Amino acid sequence: MSILTWTWILTGLSFALYIYIAYATRAKSTGDFYAAEQSVPAYMNGMATGADWMSAASFISMAGLISFMGRDGSFYLMGWTGGYVLLAMLFGPYLRKYGKFTIPQFMADRYYSQSIRLVSLLCAIFVSFTYVAGQMRGVGVVFSRFMGVSINVGVIIGMALVFFYATLGGMKGITYTQVAQYCVLICAYLVPAIFISLQLTGNPIPQLGFGSKITAAGATMLQDPATQGKYLLDVLNGIQKDIGFGAYTAGARPRIDVWFITMSLMIGTAGLPHILIRFFTVPKMRDARSSAGYALICIALLYTTAPAIAVFARTNFIKSINNVRYDAAPSWFKNWEKTGLVKFVDKDGDGVMKIAKGKWDDPKSANEVKIDQDIMVLANPEIAKLPNWVVGLIGAGGLAAALSTAAGLLLVISAAVSHDLMKGMLKPDMGEKEELIWARGGAAVAVCIAGLFGIYPPGFVAQVVAFAFGLAAASFFPCILMGIFNKKANKEGAISGMVVGIVFVAAYISYFKFVNPAFNNKDHWWFGISPEGIGTVGACLNFATMWIVGKFTPEPPQEIQDLVGSLRYPGKLVVPPSAH
Amino acid sequence: MSVHATKELQAYWKENLVIIIVHLAIWFFVSFFCGIMIVDQLDAAFMLGGFPLGFWFANQGSMVIFVILIWTYVYMMNNLDKKYDVHEG
Numbered sequence: 001m002s003i004l005t006w007t008w009i010l011t012g013l014s015f016a017l018y019i020y021i022a023y024a025t026r027a028k029s030t031g032d033f034y035a036a037e038q039s040v041p042a043y044m045n046g047m048a049t050g051a052d053w054m055s056a057a058s059f060i061s062m063a064g065l066i067s068f069m070g071r072d073g074s075f076y077l078m079g080w081t082g083g084y085v086l087l088a089m090l091f092g093p094y095l096r097k098y099g100k101f102t103i104p105q106f107m108a109d110r111y112y113s114q115s116i117r118l119v120s121l122l123c124a125i126f127v128s129f130t131y132v133a134g135q136m137r138g139v140g141v142v143f144s145r146f147m148g149v150s151i152n153v154g155v156i157i158g159m160a161l162v163f164f165y166a167t168l169g170g171m172k173g174i175t176y177t178q179v180a181q182y183c184v185l186i187c188a189y190l191v192p193a194i195f196i197s198l199q200l201t202g203n204p205i206p207q208l209g210f211g212s213k214i215t216a217a218g219a220t221m222l223q224d225p226a227t228q229g230k231y232l233l234d235v236l237n238g239i240q241k242d243i244g245f246g247a248y249t250a251g252a253r254p255r256i257d258v259w260f261i262t263m264s265l266m267i268g269t270a271g272l273p274h275i276l277i278r279f280f281t282v283p284k285m286r287d288a289r290s291s292a293g294y295a296l297i298c299i300a301l302l303y304t305t306a307p308a309i310a311v312f313a314r315t316n317f318i319k320s321i322n323n324v325r326y327d328a329a330p331s332w333f334k335n336w337e338k339t340g341l342v343k344f345v346d347k348d349g350d351g352v353m354k355i356a357k358g359k360w361d362d363p364k365s366a367n368e369v370k371i372d373q374d375i376m377v378l379a380n381p382e383i384a385k386l387p388n389w390v391v392g393l394i395g396a397g398g399l400a401a402a403l404s405t406a407a408g409l410l411l412v413i414s415a416a417v418s419h420d421l422m423k424g425m426l427k428p429d430m431g432e433k434e435e436l437i438w439a440r441g442g443a444a445v446a447v448c449i450a451g452l453f454g455i456y457p458p459g460f461v462a463q464v465v466a467f468a469f470g471l472a473a474a475s476f477f478p479c480i481l482m483g484i485f486n487k488k489a490n491k492e493g494a495i496s497g498m499v500v501g502i503v504f505v506a507a508y509i510s511y512f513k514f515v516n517p518a519f520n521n522k523d524h525w526w527f528g529i530s531p532e533g534i535g536t537v538g539a540c541l542n543f544a545t546m547w548i549v550g551k552f553t554p555e556p557p558q559e560i561q562d563l564v565g566s567l568r569y570p571g572k573l574v575v576p577p578s579a580h
Numbered sequence: 581m582s583v584h585a586t587k588e589l590q591a592y593w594k595e596n597l598v599i600i601i602v603h604l605a606i607w608f609f610v611s612f613f614c615g616i617m618i619v620d621q622l623d624a625a626f627m628l629g630g631f632p633l634g635f636w637f638a639n640q641g642s643m644v645i646f647v648i649l650i651w652t653y654v655y656m657m658n659n660l661d662k663k664y665d666v667h668e669g
Contacts (some may be wrong), residue, residue, distance in 0.1 A: 071619070074638035078611045081643045084609045088650045089600045093657075109611065207640060213631035231630030259616050287655055293650040300643045307639040400600040459597040568593050570666045 001071050006392030007146045014184050014396045015161060018403075021174040021180055022165030030432050032169030033439050034101035034415050035280040038174055042287040046294020048178035048404075049278045051185065053080075053269075053299055054126065055131070056138025056402035059185060064373030067310035070240075070248040074307075075262040079302050081296060082262070083269025088292030091270060092279040094484045096288035101280060102412075103273045110483040111491040112560055117424060119498055121416040123475050124273040128416075129449070130468040131274075135406035136454025139399060145339050145378065146395035155454035159401060160393075163447045166414070167440045168408050174407045175281060181400035186301055188397020191390055192381040196312045197240035199384060201232060206308035222319040236315045243322060244357045248311070254522060258328040260533030268469030268535050271476035272409040277415070278526065285570045313376035313487045316383055321369055322355040328394060343370035345575040406450060414442035468507055470531070474501030474538025482546055484568075487561040493550035501542035508534045593663040599656050603649050611642040 001009075027033040029113055040048070058080070066073030103124060136155050143154025191208075195210030200218035210232055219228035227235045237247040246252055249291035269275065278295075279288045320330050326344055336403045337343050344353050345360055347368050358365025378398075381390040419437035423430055430438075475498050482489040509531045512520040521527050529537065555561075566573055586605060615638040631640070644669030661667035 016637060071635055071638055074615060076614055077639060078642050081646055085603070085646050085649055089653055090605060140614065208629075211628065211636070213630065214651050233630045233632075233635075246583055249632050251619070255616055255619075262611065262616065286654075286658060286661065286668060289650075289654045293647070293654050296650055300647050304640055304643050395593050568596070570661060570668045 001388060002315035003388045003391045004146075004148065005540040006389045007395040008392075010392045011147070011399060012387070013186075014180070014400060017180050018161065018165060018177045021176045022169045025172045025176045026168045027170035027172050027436075028420075030101075030435050030439065031311045032172045033436060034411075034419060035064065035099075035277070036170075036172040036175050038099065038282075038283055040281040040328065042181050042282055042291040043294045044175070045278060045282050045287070045291040046296075047182040047298050048175045048281075049275065049291065050180040050298030050302075051178035051400070051404035052129060052274060052278060052408035053295070053405070054302055054401050055405040056135055056142070056398060058302065059189065059401035060138065060142070060374050063306040063309040063313065066307055067314040067376050068373060068528065070246070071251040072253045072258065073310070075258050077303055077307060077531075079265025080269060081300055082266040083275075083291050086266065086270040086295040087275065087279075088289055088296075088370065090481055090484070091276065092288040092292050093285040095276060095279045096234065096282060097567050097573060099280060099573065101277070102415045102419050103276050103480075105414060105424060107476075107479060107483070107494075108420075109415050110560070110564070111479070111489075111494045112363065113491040113495065114425060116479075116491065116495050116498065117420055119257075119495070119502075120285070120476070121420040123471060123498075123502065124416050125413055126275060127272065127411045127468045127472055130333035130377040130465065131445075132406050132409040132413075132450045133457065134465065135402045135409070136450045137457050138402035139406070140454050141537045142395055142398040142402065144339075145393075146398075152455050153515075153522035158399070158406070159447055159451040162403060162407050162410065162450075163444060166410050166447065168442045170439065170443075171277075171281060172198050174404075174411055177407065178404045181404040182298060184393075184400040185397040185404075186298070188300050188393040188400070189377075190305060192384060192386060192395065193309050193312070196316075196380065196384040197308065197387055197392075200312060200315075206312070207304045210308040210311040222315065224319060232311060232315065236311055237321075239315065239318050242381050243318065243355055248314070256528050257522065257525075257533055260529045260532075260536045264533045264535035264539075265469055267477045267539055268471075268473040269321070271472035271480070272468075273476070274405075274412045276476075276480075278408075280565055296297075308379065313380060317371065317376070318355055319381070321353050322351055326351050326353055332379050335382065336379050341370075341372035341375045341378070344368060345370075410443055410446045410450065413446040414439050415486075415530055417442035419445075449497055467506075470505040470509060470535035470538060471502060473535030474542055478539050478542040479545060482543070484564065487564045488550065488555055489546060490550050490553055490556045492553035493548075494544035496549045497542040499548035500545040501538045504541055505534055505538035508538075516569070542569050548569065589666075590664065592660060595660055598665065599653065599660070603653050607646065607649055610637060610645045615642045625649060 002355060031037050038343060062076060095106065100502060104117045104120035107120040108114060139158030140151035140154035143149050143157065144151045165177055192203055193206040197206040199221055200214060201212040202211040203209040203212045203213040213229055213231055214227045214235060216228050217227050233249055237249060279344050282288050282291050333342060343360060345368050354366060354368045356366040358367045360367050360370040378394060418435055422438045423435050479494045479498055513533045554557050587602050619634035623632035627632040656663055
């Protein structure tokens, strides 16, 4: 069977499974809709968190991105996993103990203030929309690349599916669908990686394989007998130097920038509402701790494989393309040329493809080959000559990654509207039935807006992803942390801290991304910290402001301090009367 | 259990804080210190199979250690819950 048939079959089967699960687990109450009735087993919550977390970008683009960046790419790897250590120890168990449904609600109750609820819900909506825009586009892109439909049709199919299970099932439906989506996406990611690792190094574990020696079969695959018996990384370093790049295992970015970006991504992860709310869905505090552990296992499976794929794909790609005659190019290159992800421009007219520094469309550069980062994952199974069903699996996996993340984000938006804006602020006496209608309506509207972002992608989406992490790092992280670990943290401090953090990060990022993009380089950044890493500084400013303002303003009421105290131990929660 | 934390519960919280601090110190050490700050020195000093050591920390080791850290934390906290008799069912 052809790749196209396999892709349709596998995608169709996975979609049918998602729809069935969503129907079987549809929500009946607001508790179901927001927090799956706090009945999700820890390991399932871990898998669902993994699917929630790993987006279209993690699945399709990250390995390719790292393959171009070498060791510098490690801030994605450490940054997007290290946050779970913080979640497990600093946030998860205590938020679960609190047990209410949304982050703005936690903020409002802990800081006894409706203004902070408003700031938090706007922040949550902004962060989630920033993120979801890329996901719907991702769905469309996967559809168009693997199934030959247009991007817009792909986006609409994705919208219809998410619409169905997010509005019907709420958190409950989403959680169990995400468990299935995790299984699909991780298989799709690991299977090609394992086969390629075996072919190149004889080691079935890709995580070890990319630090192993190349076997005879691997040398044949690379069409260079001289590489046999050498360490793969040494060979790649050598190739990189031959074509004028720096060694793969060495870094080029200033270390201070890598440090701040890593920190910003970590604390940003720990401050992202769609991840935080996952901890409300488990039965007990101890489940919250272990579900962070399961989540990180699920995530690390993919994240430790990504750098291996990056090394395999980069070595393979350069070896099989560079200095090869175009008419002798491998068949996968010709196949993917149709999608525009790879391209050959014969600048010197000798019919031989050359990879070098610089852009393929820049006449001054000797580089003649366009390599889109996504190709490193998408074409991997074909490069490794795997059967067609494996290629089809990649399509289903990419869709699973994009859809699961989109659904989790849409739930945050819908809960922010129905639970915080409507029930919490505008219409407190509304009944559960009415709130559920608002929640479903909110999810429906959010799906449509997200779909529009997918069909008409605003040019600034890529620019503002730094925003999502920076904002989460500078707003939610410090306030939730202090809210749990410092009984004396008060509302005046939290509000001013949040405002300072948000304004600072927004100003810094906007300046370099929109106002003066020409200055967006390390000579103009403060202390060499790029906009991607500025969330760390924003968080520090938030902490400092909270502390100083707190010194000069009244302590929180005793009942709030008692509430904070009771968050720290398993057992009964002390809810202050004002929080009702 | 009392609302105003008893001495017992305060001791539980203190032990929890110590466990957290130790774990976060390791978290910081493997990622920010080994994976970023002294990465080049580690690369030059030691090879782990085909991996320069610093590169390994940045690309693999820190993540593996993160997973281990969460699970030792889970294990220690579950024991602590039992020690102070606050474990949930």
